[in-house]
Amino acid sequence: MILYEIPGRDNIAVENIVFDYNGTIAVNGKLIDGVKELINELAKYAKVHILTADTYGTVAKECVYIDAEVITFPKENAGKSKKEIVRSLGGHKTICLGNGYNDILMFEEAILSIAIVEGEGACGKLLSKADIVTRSIEEGIEILLNKNMVKATLRT
Template identity: 45%
Template sequence: MIKIEIPGINELNIENLVLDYNGTIACNGKVIPGVMEMLQQIKSKVTVYILTADTYGTVKKEFENTGIEVHILKSDNGTLEKCEFVKNLGSEKTISVGNGNNDAAMLKESVLSIAIMGGEGCSFKALANADIVVTNILDALSLVEDPIKIKATLRS
């Protein structure tokens, strides 16, 4: 578990990290360099989930034998499916990270959310529903690893 104390906001007890795949932790279906190593460190503190439509068909191979849970979306409504996934985990104990329209509801539902404005851009809906915005996934994962940075960004 990761405890995050933010002045003016209740203490957060994070048990889950939910990540979009393409445009967030992967580019063209391949995990961005440095991400896997950071996720391996983070998964000792929280359960890490990857949610994806798997556009490139690569996610299972990329995360084979990593101990990180991959969930390939089954419905035609990825927005709703991702949001429901976070609700089922427990919104109050989940951080979500994404960049696309289909991440917006998940970002809003999570107790803490980070939008990535990277090479694929970031949809306005995702941006509007995020608590924090960063320019790359390594910065987002660094926030999760070192919650004092989150405290500094979100304090009242």
């Protein structure tokens, strides 16, 4: 579990971290360099889940050495599928990271959400639902690994 103490706000106790796959930790179906190591570091503190419709059919190969549960779902109603997965994990104890329109519902369900702007861009509507926005997945994970960065960004 990770505990984030944020001045002026309730503390955030996190048991799960959910990553969207394509556009967030992968571009064109290929894992972004350096992400595997960062996610494995994060997995020392919370359960990691990677959600995908597996558009490119690469997630099993790309994530084989990541300490995470890969969850696939049908391409239809991806947003609803992601929301239900986060709800089943307990949204009140789950952080979500994503970049697309179909991540909006899971962001609304999560206790904390981070929008990632990577090589595939990010949905503008998603940015208004995010608690934090970063320029890369590496920055997003590094922020989660550094409690002071979360505190500095979210304090009142």
